[in-house]
Amino acid sequence: MHWQPIEDLPSNWEKLASAELPPLVTVWNEQAQRLRSSGEFKTFMERLSREIAIETGIIERLYTLDRGITRLLIEQGINEALIPHGATNRPVKQVVSLIQDQEAAIEGLFDFVGGQRTLSTFYTKQLHQLLTQNQDSTEAETPTGQIISVPLIQGDWKRLPNNPKRPDGSMHEYCPPEQVASEMDRLVEWHHQHQTRQIPPEVEAAWLHHRFTQIHPFQDGNGRVARCLASLVFIQAEWFPLVLTRDDTGAYIAASEQADKGDLSNLINLFSKSQKQAFIRSLGLSEQILSEARRAQVVIASIADKLKQNQSASIQNRCRKVEGFAANLFEIASNRLQDIANDIKLSVQNLVSEAQVFTVSAPAGDSRSYYHRYQVVETAKQLGYFANLRHYHSWIQLAINVESTTTILLSFHVLGHEYRGLLVCSACAYHRDNAEEGERNISDIQALTDSLFQFSYADEEGNLTERFKQWLEYVLVTGLEYWNKSL
Structure with a gap:
């Protein structure tokens, strides 16, 4: 596939937007503040971030990790002592460092949004630096076809082409190094225009993710950065970071290839499904949240009773x-x-x-x-x-x-x-x-x-x-x- 300059949103983007997310978001927005203020929601978000951090490394084939240990790490925290010998194909210390880098990047996205910053090429480089700080090298192919390990350029654009070969022997061309800076400037400029036009988050996240991967501006780590940029769009909308797991890999690759052919619909649907599941999981949190809300109501009991009467009729x-x-x-x-x-x-x-x-x-x-x-x-x-x-x-x-x-x-x-x-x-x-x-x-x-x-x-x-x-x-x-x- 030959490289083409990135394109703006497709003309039919309104038809690609999810029909099921807006009603769900309406319900979420009405309960969000009550849920966010609870201890259980904070625990939920911590586990969600750990799941994203672990699974993204598996998707990128940085390491393997069996499902049982993955669940244990999500529930109890990222700890070397929880990973037994043979549960991963890399040194345990290295795996933990890579997961923690991803965790730090997700936390940084929330800080970025909280500071009301806007996306820039400089921040994208910062994000790459953070995500790869414990990755010293990457694979490269010599002219003779030999796969070798080379030092990784962290936090800066690629200097050589990074076009992968398909299984059939064909070449998938990404943006040439000399065009990366101008293409990234265009990507960021269009993204800012989309924010002004209030493009639905699932559409914008899929568009930004795909166009970034078309450019492939870094030597390695582009998938990790792309998913962080998609998460950034969702977090700015007060939704959830993008969760894709090893079980989504096949659908993720197929949707990305379909987007390469000009059809973003499957990628939008995949991202919408991830958000829907996060909304449902958060809305289904246990009775602890409700009991905490009731304790707060005791403080303002007289007002709460009046509100409750009005609200109960509405509910x-x-x-x-x-x-x-x-x-x-x-x-x-x-x-x-x-x-x-x-x-x-x-x-x-x-x-x-x-x-x-x-x-x-x-x-x-x-x-x-x-x-x-x-x-x-x-x-x-x-x-x-x-x-x-x-x-x-x-x-x-x-x-x-x-x-x-x-x-x-x-x-x-x-x-x-x-x-x-x-x-x-x-x-x-x-x-x-x-x-x-x-x-x-x-x-x-x-x-x-x-x-x-x-x-x-x-x-x-x-x-x-x-x-x-x-x-x-x-x-x-x-x-x-x-x-x-x-x-």
């Missing part, structure tokens, strides 16, 4: 509105699952005797709405949030009894301990195996998507319905593939 209205949305989505899902059931019965009627394929559902308020708690909670654990079935719950299941029993379950419920007008729909599949005394054991519960379907009173119904139908189709295809593997 009730919001909950009624989102429950109306939920009822519509429930009906859409029920009809679609029944269509699937009919299609399966038709396809197997001459192949399998005694096949049973049917749907069962319980709308909100049904006496059976408390069923399937175990499956819903297990799915929530897999996706990292708290499923609240007390305030609202409805479910639909598709049971497929063809040689073995597979169930696809959709559940509408509240996210987190407090209900303020935000609902989610989760989807899982599981098997029911015959056991002693006629019992049937539930086994192999699997979430059918790594992203919940979330919706709130702030959604626009037309967009919400289309979003849900797309999500539902993905879930059903994944669920049918799960059934297929059991045959």
